[in-house]
Amino acid sequence: MKSSVTQIERRFDIPSSLIGVIDGSFEIAFVSYFGAKLHRPRIIAMGCIIMALGSFLTATPHFFQGLYKYETSMSHRLDNTTETILPCLTNHSTVAEDDTPSEASRAACEKEAGSSMWVYVFLGNMLRGIGETPITPLGVSYLDDFSREENTAFYIACVQTVGILGPMLGFMLGSFCAKVYVDIGFVDLDSVTINDKDSRWVGVWWLGFLKSAAEEKPAEKDVNFSEMAKDFLPSLRRLFSNRVFPLLILTSLVAVNGFVGMITFKPKYMEQIFGQSASKAIFLIGSMNIPAVALGIITGGLVLKRFRLGVVGAARVALCTSVCSFLILLVQFFLHCDNAEVAGLTVSYQGLPEVSYQPGSMVSGCNMGCTCTLKHWDPVCSSSGLSYASPCLAGCQTSTGAGKEMVFHNCTCVGETVVRPSGNMSVALGQCPRPGSCDFTFKIYMAMSVMGTFVSACGGTPGYIVLLRSIQPDLKSLALGMQTLIVRTLGETCLKWGTKRCGGRGACRLYESNAFRMTFLGLVYALYLLSNLLWGVLYYHIVQRAKKASLRKQSKKGNGVEAAERRASVLMQNGDKDDLDRESTI
Structure with missing residues (x-):
């Protein structure tokens, strides 16, 4: 899910705030309590x-949504011909807001395009979160019940590392999915004018969810839920x-x-701040940060x-690792x-460092007569x-040219650049x-990111041990479930917004990186x-x-010694040597 949020945001043209809502999993704590009374592996x-x-x-x-149609400044989708296109003379709208569709036509278009189908992604993720609920709390409590106390930390670390x-x-x-076009097999890929580094690109985000869908048949067992329900509120009060x-x-x-927010939008952060492609950012997180987490978890367990x-x-270990990882995270601010x-x-069009948030600044003397639309994001690069x-x-x-190989010529605005003039x-x-x-700065950032991830993960197993050893044994599953429930359920700076197929503001294409x-x-x-x-x-x-x-x-030990001494004194005074010998042995 974390590796797909950027693709889902672009595919459904929804803002990052809504992506954050979709990404949140929903947990049911009652499963953790009742599950502890049942056959936990079956649950x-x-x-x-x-x-x-x-x-x-x-x-x-x-x-059910139809083919993905990305926004483009060209009035039609390109084919494999070498047809000459005249961008400056194409009949575009002259200002940014004059081609806004009516409410009725927009509603009809959105119904046809299925743009509200992100709701199914939301519901599917909610269902996935409900199913995830019992795995950690019941699994950890089950493991703790059937292992020696001195080995619990190591076993938990092993399970989490394999996990x-x-x-x-x-x-x-x-x-891999982020590099493959979303509608592969349904469109001619040679006609697609964008690549996986483009902010409009959408990969096959849906493939991973289908691969993860598998079936198992659970066993069933008769249980008395009424008796367990009566004990739930008292257990919650004790907890x-x-x-x-x-x-x-x-x-x-x-x-x-803090961790969920960071890992969810980390690929986007790497895209916007360091110019990395979505697929590369996701690959680096999976190949470097995640193994560092595994190594950190097992290290924490071995230390304990x-x-x-x-x-x-x-x-003490959990506190130290938390502080150290925070200090490493602070260093990343300067990278x-x-x-x-x-x-x-x-x-500016002259290449001067002038930041402007006004759409009108995109119009200059060099393109004044081109009647360009300011809505579309279809970036091109000069030499x-x-x-x-x-x-x-x-x-x-x-x-x-055609497709991704298309090149535009006689571009009047390129000649206005004074900072780095180009003859082409x-x-x-x-x-x-x-x-x-x-690129060098990004390598340092990744090194610090991996180091911080490792140090932070070293405190994962100690944190579990603190929880397990600080509560009554019969409340462990409920405690872990309540922790998961509360943590999961309680928890822009855009320069250029994209335009939805049916009009209106879509996903962000370019952020002001410092902000x-x-x-x-x-x-x-x-x-x-x-x-x-x-x-x-x-x-x-x-x-x-x-x-x-x-x-x-x-104090209890001292009271026991004093009581034994008093009894020995009484026996000595009474002259009962045999009882005194037995007392001394005890």
């Missing part, structure tokens, strides 16, 4: 079936009367929401097992590339490294790549900073609780 198997149904439902809109293979393969498959548990819930809520750390030691240079959006929003806005007069007045399809120095970076990382930093502060408070409470428990244990 987990039923959850897997529900997840498969949710994955299948998520993919279904592709088969990382799923997301890793998912990101790899997502990377939240534990002072450590609500604090741990709040800490997890803040930390996981090797040094035989109890709940206080586990809390970025400059804005993509697009005439009229981030720089000087300056991009233009469309061939028409570049002032191009003629074209040669032609432009090619696609946005210009970032400068060479950006996007500050907004994105600022929110993540705020959540992680709060999480670290809460971990500090939680660690203090755990240490205080451990001290009180130690004092009670010593």
Whole structure:
């Protein structure tokens, strides 16, 4: 799902805020409580079936929505001919807003295009989240019940490490799907004028969900639900009367929401800040960040097992890794590339660094007579490294070639560039790549990202141990389920918006990179900073609780010794040597 959100956003022309809602999984905590009273492996198997149904439902809109039609400044879809197109003289609308369709025609168009079918993606993901609910809480509690206490941390780390293979393969498959055109097999790919680096490109986002849909047949068992229901509210009351548990819930809520927000939009961040393609960004996350998570989880488990750390030691490890990963994340704020240079959006038509958010700035003297539409995003690149929003806005007069190989010539706006003048007045399809120095900066960013991921993952298993050792044994499944429920359910800076097929604003095509970076990382930093502060408070409470428990244990032991001494004194006074010998042995 994380590797497909960008493709889903573009395919359905929906904003990032709505993508965030779709990506949220919905959890049902009651499954975790009742499941602990039932056959837990069977409940987990039923959850897997529900997840498969949710994955299948998520993919279904592709088969009912029709072919994907990306926006283009050309008035018709190109074929394999070498027909000459005159971008500057094509009969486009002269201003950005004069071709807005009526409400009636837009409604009819949206019904035909099926643009509201993202609802099925939302419902499918919700169903998938419901099926996912019992897997972690019931699995971890089941494992903890049937393993020695000193081995629990290592076993949990092993299970979580193997579980990382799923997301890793998912990101790899997502990377492959992002490179394959969404309607492969239904359209002539030679007629497609965009590639996988274009912000309009949509890959076969639906394929991964179909691949993950599998079936299992669960066993059934007669149970008395009425008796379990009576005990649910008292168990819930006991759970939240534990002072450590609500604090741990709040800490997890803040930390996981920060992580989910970061991993969901990390591919888009790598696209907009470093100019990477969606498929490459997804591949790097799957091949580098996810294995670092697996290595970190197993490392955390081995540390707990090797040094035989109890709940206080586990809390100390979790706190240290959380602080260290936050400091590494802070360094990433200073690793970025400059804005993509697009005439009229981030720089002037002369190439001067003038940022403007007004649509009128896209019109200049060089394209004044071209009657270009300002709505469409159909970028072209000049040899000087300056991009233009469309061939028409570049002032191009003629074209040669077809499909992705099309080149536009006699572009009057290219000659106006004064910063890096170009003798070549032609432009090619696609946005210009970032400068060479950006690649080196991106490599440093990835190294810091992987390091931060590893350090953060080292605290995953200790965090589980803190939870498991801080609550009553019969409440473990409910506690893990409540944690998952609360964490999952509680948790723009666009320069150029795309245009929907039926009119209206679609997905964002180009962000102002500095504002996007500050907004994105600022929110993540705020959540992680709060999480670290809460971990500090939680660690203090755990240490205080451990001290009180130690004092009670010593007091009880001391009381036992005093009682034995008093009894021995009485026996000695009474002269009962045999009883005294037995007492001494005890």
